[in-house]
Amino acid sequence: MKVLVINAGSSSLKFRLFDMPGEQVLCSGIAERIGEAEASIHITRSVNGKDQTTEQQHALPDHAAAMQQVVSLLCHPEQGVIQSPEEVALVGHRVVHGGESFSSATIVTPAVREKIKELFPFAPLHNPINLRCLEVAADFFPAAKQVAVFDTAFHHELPPEAARYAIPHAYYEQDKIRAYGFHGISHKYVTEQARDFLDxxxxxxxxxxxxxxxxxxxxxxxxxxxxxxxxxxxxxxxxxxxxxxxxxxxxxxxxxxxxxxxxxxxxxxxxxxxxxxxxxxxxxxxxxxxxxxxxxxxxxxxxxxxxxxxxxxxxxxxxxxxxxxxxxxxxxxxxxxxxxxxxxxxxxxxxxxxxxxxxxxxxxxxxxxxxxxxxxxxxxxxxxxxxxxxxxxxxxxx
Missing domain, CATH: 3.30.420.40 (ATPase, nucleotide binding domain)
Structure with a gap:
């Protein structure tokens, strides 16, 4: 099963194509300086058992353009790693803010898209970009399931004493003002690695x-x-x-x-x-x-x-x-x-x-x-x- 992961930041877009569940990396890279004149894409492929990295300059006015270039590189007739977008079964997206609605990875539906949009004010630099990448990926990979993986999910069950602020309760009830935490995908990964390492x-x-x-x-x-x-x-x-x-x-x-x-x-x-x-x-x-x-x-x-x-x-x-x-x-x-x-x-x-x-x-x-x-x-x-x-x-x- 081929799984494409999209990790979009405010001016960058990291991508990695896996063959799962074997966790083999078929291709990886990053589009940098999106929206700037010096935008470029670095892509690493395995050639004859060795990783080869190339850098290409591209006009990347926005993340939609970056996604299009990434797909073109993945499906390139000579240097690509897949023959067509239909080979990708899942596209996983890092979404920065899931609010109180999402505690685990979630298949994206119209209702999920609307909820991510509702959370724009909580992560104005990231959630709009994350949603745009979701929408573009759905067009480029129509046969694939789009999955949102939330950076806040790992901290979803923080004890109330850690999550709440000492301000009037109404602000939590009405505006959902609380501590959500971030970097949850990274913290989850490294703490799992540590538990296994330490047994x-x-x-x-x-x-x-x-x-x-x-x-x-x-x-x-x-x-x-x-x-x-x-x-x-x-x-x-x-x-x-x-x-x-x-x-x-x-x-x-x-x-x-x-x-x-x-x-x-x-x-x-x-x-x-x-x-x-x-x-x-x-x-x-x-x-x-x-x-x-x-x-x-x-x-x-x-x-x-x-x-x-x-x-x-x-x-x-x-x-x-x-x-x-x-x-x-x-x-x-x-x-x-x-x-x-x-x-x-x-x-x-x-x-x-x-x-x-x-x-x-x-x-x-x-x-x-x-x-x-x-x-x-x-x-x-x-x-x-x-x-x-x-x-x-x-x-x-x-």
Whole structure:
């Protein structure tokens, strides 16, 4: 069974074609800078047992155009990996916000489309794009079932004490204002990997998804008990361009004393804060380089970034009443050994201590980097949202 996974962001579209249930990757790639003049598509195919990656420049004014180019590449008469769109049985889509309506992967019907549209105000940068990709894919793959896999679903059953805000109850009843959590597809995947690796079905884990967007999750067994992102993806940890936690009175002060509009404040929190606001750079690789060269702002940004993570680690150990494993995943979590060391520094009293030699080894799949003398396992786990989406797609009853 061929399953195509579409993982669309605000200006990108990742895709991966699987042969399931064997989980063989037939083709993968990403369309980047959608809507910009420098738009391109990277595609990786297996040729004679070896992966070959090519980059092609394309005019990609929107995600519909990107989808069309992706389908053309997949079905290319000479370099394609399928003969026709009819070969694809399922198309799985990452949808950022499922609200309280969706707790698992769902076959897309007209009613599901309408519900995703109703949730546009909750994820205005993502849900409209996700729905558009669903609609375009349905046209390109008419024989395939379209499946929505929601980033909020893993956190759907958060305990009420973790999900609710201390504001008048009417705002929850009328507007459904609560913490929803995000990065759920990634947190679900890596915590399953950790439970299998440790052979500990009810493991108490803190999962750290550290990329351009960052979130922490407290997970016991297969259940999310708390997570750092809340009503929106702005809250929680310091991120590439998002502020993370901030006293709401700061925003009221800026609006009152500087006359900022809500739209301006929204841009400030989402696009101009976080590492970008602290250093003028949003990529941790650039900040690491600047810090090594003695840039004081970059050095401070790294300390603040790590401090916020430590604060969540401490609080989540309390939530879990103990800790079996600390998990690092996503771009920074998987590849930045110095940040992992900075996060874990000074936590030996909590049973958390990194082995510097293991931590410095090149990344090759899931691996343990903790000191053997400490009780808490520290694991680096490459996330694979596309594979998790494909697995959830084929798990839906026929």
């Amino acid at each position: 500990l079905p009810q493991a108490k884990m803190i999962s750290l998804h550290l990329g351009n967007g960052c979130s922490a999750a407290a997970v016991e067994g297969a259940r999310s008990l708390d997570t750092s992102m809340g009503f929106s993806p702005v809250s929680g940890l310091v991120m590439g361009t998002r502020s993370g936690d901030i006293d709401p009175s700061v925003l009221l002060h800026l609006m009152t004393h500087h006359g900022y509009s809500t739209a301006y404040v929204d841009q400030l929190l989402n696009k101009r804060s976080g590492l970008q606001g602290l250093t003028g750079r949003h990529d941790m690789r650039d900040i690491d380089k600047a810090a090594e060269e003695g840039d004081g702002e970059a050095q401070f940004a790294r300390r603040l970034y790590a401090y916020r993570i430590k604060r969540y680690i401490g609080s989540y150990i309390a939530v879990l009443n103990g800790l079996d494993a600390l998990l690092f995943t996503a771009g920074v979590g998987e590849h930045d050994s110095s940040m992992r060391a900075l996060v874990c520094d000074g936590l030996s009293h909590l049973g958390i201590e990194i082995d510097p030699v293991l931590n410095g080894l090149p990344a090759t799949g899931i691996r343990a980097i903790h000191s053997g003398a400490r009780p808490v396992k520290i694991l680096v786990i490459p996330t694979n949202e596309e594979l998790e989406i494909a697995r959830q797609c084929i798990a839906i009853p026929a």
